[in-house]
Amino acid sequence: MIARRLSFNPSILVRIVALVVATLLLALVAMMLVTFRGPPPHARPMFLPEAAQLLRGGTGPSGTAWSITRYRSDRAPVPDAGQEIDPPAAAQIATLLGVPTPNIRLLRERPPPPIRDAPMLRPDWARNALFRAFIIAQRTGDGWTVIQARQGANRRWYAITLSLMAGIFILLLLPAYWVARHIARPIRRLAERAAAERPERAEPMPLTGPPEVRAVGAAYNHMRARIADYLNERTAMLVAIAHDLRTPMTRLSFRLEQLPEGPRAKAQADVEEMRAMVTNLLDFMRGGSDGAQKVRIDLSAIVETLADDLADMGQDVAVKQSARAVVRGDAVGLRRCIANLVENAVRYGGSARVAMIVADGCVTVAVEDDGPGVPPETIERLCEPFYRGDASRNRETGGVGLGLAIARSIAESHDGTIGFANRAEGGLRATLMLPLDR
Structure with a gap:
């Protein structure tokens, strides 16, 4: 039993088809519940005896969605473009009330053209029923008592229907989301592995899923x-x-x-x-400091010691801002990384000013110079192996073009990044960002 269950692993196509079929079946069930279990969408019509009861001072049939308005008028109501006078129905109401027929006036909405042109198509119960809206008036003394009635929507039915549809939608959404996420999880995991910076260094992907x-x-x-x-x-x-x-x-x-x-x-x-x-x-081919043991170190001590050593050698290097930042890494490799950035600034800018900023769980080491900067289209290539902004390759302007590539390799081995940007006041700013050790 267990072996048979583990061997059942449908393809993505089968899973998606099953999800669509299950969703459609549940949607059909929901439609059937709404159609066959709910009350009718509209309130029932009002019959002539019930209209006569309104003239006696009643409130209309109970449980219906009719809006009743009463007022007094000196004149009998006159039909508008969408209404017509119904003398036969008015005569029936007068008989029910026991009053003369001229004392009752009934205005109802005009029926659709086919029914209006062929009255015999209207069933008997419909002739004695009032739909949608009507006006009924009774002459009393020197004026008329007018009642306007309008058939409203069955709000209770709509509330029940919308609530039922919303509940079924949520019930459909949650399992559909869970199934779709379960289907997409191995694909997303594969995309994350493929998008890794150095996929050859990552662990093999586990073979799970469809x-x-x-x-x-x-x-x-x-x-x-x-x-x-x-x-x-x-x-x-x-x-x-x-x-x-x-x-x-x-x-x-x-x-x-x-x-x-x-x-x-x-x-x-x-x-x-x-x-x-x-x-x-x-150094570059061996991957910087990948194989070195990483320990907790104070990065500010490395930066300040490096700046003092380079200053003692006659180079214009100074630390303008420092902050205690404990990181986990290889001290020799990080010193080599920062030294390459500082020496690059001194070589092409004549001086280097170093600042350390700690914020949001990271430490940023910024190295600025007053050189000519770098063309914007070449900034992204500064860390490429064997690429140099200066086309010359003599000893006065630099080496083979691996210093920044080595610095980037060391930074990446410490889960850090290196970036470059031209300063508005001139020169280049190189930034090394490393996560702090908690």
Whole structure:
């Protein structure tokens, strides 16, 4: 029994069709309840004896939805465009009251054209019934007692019907919403996994839900594994190449010692630049500080120590605003991330001013410079590997273009973000946002 129940897993198409069919069946049941269980939608007509009772001072038939208005008039009521005088009915009312026929006047609404042109089509009970609205008057003394009657809607019926429809709508809505959400949940989970920033680092998606979703989940897991294998192979290859380059660069450094002083200094500078490029490439390919152990650290201490060290080296770096912010992460990696932002500001803007702001459970480290800024169309590309805003690649203006890419990789490994924006007064503002550790 349990195995048979677990093996039953209908497709999305079958689930949607079942939901639609169930909803339609419940809607039909609701319509039948409203149609066959409810009272008639309109109040019944008023018959001539009941109209005569109004002239005797009565209130009309009980339990009906008629509006009665009484007043005195010096003249007999005159029919308007939609009314007609009904002498036979007035004569019957006069007989019921025991008064002369000229003392009674009855004005009723004109019947539809087919019935008006063929009076024999009107049934007998309808000739003795008053519908919708009528006016009846009786001459008393030197004036007329006029009664206006108007048939209103059966408000009780409408209240019962609307309440029943609203209740059935809610009863239909709740299970339909639950079933639709249950159907869409695995699809939404798959979309969230696919939209992840680094899907190859995420855990494999559990294969649950309808057969279609299970098939897509299996394909997604296979694709994620292939991407992860490809990235691991690429990383291993580039790391091996960068590592192997260090040996010939070391031999080259020893051989440069035999050159004269002038050429040797320039050659040594080229070798050091190559060694720095290889080091940056290794750091970037290894993913910043992904493998480091994360502990609670005071980010303000890292920022202030870094600014003091760079200032001691003769760089124009200052902390304008500081705040205690405890985060969980790798101290070496975060120092490298902030150092790359500060050194980028000094390199292209001549100076760096650092400010720390704590708000809404996050800490923001803002690094500003007074440089020329960056064209708006290239701001989004600043963190791309090997991209540089400055087209030149000499030692005076920068390296290979991996500093900001490494900074972004470190920030993302700490669940943070890095952003850039041109300042209104000139220069560039780089912001690092990290969540605080509670």
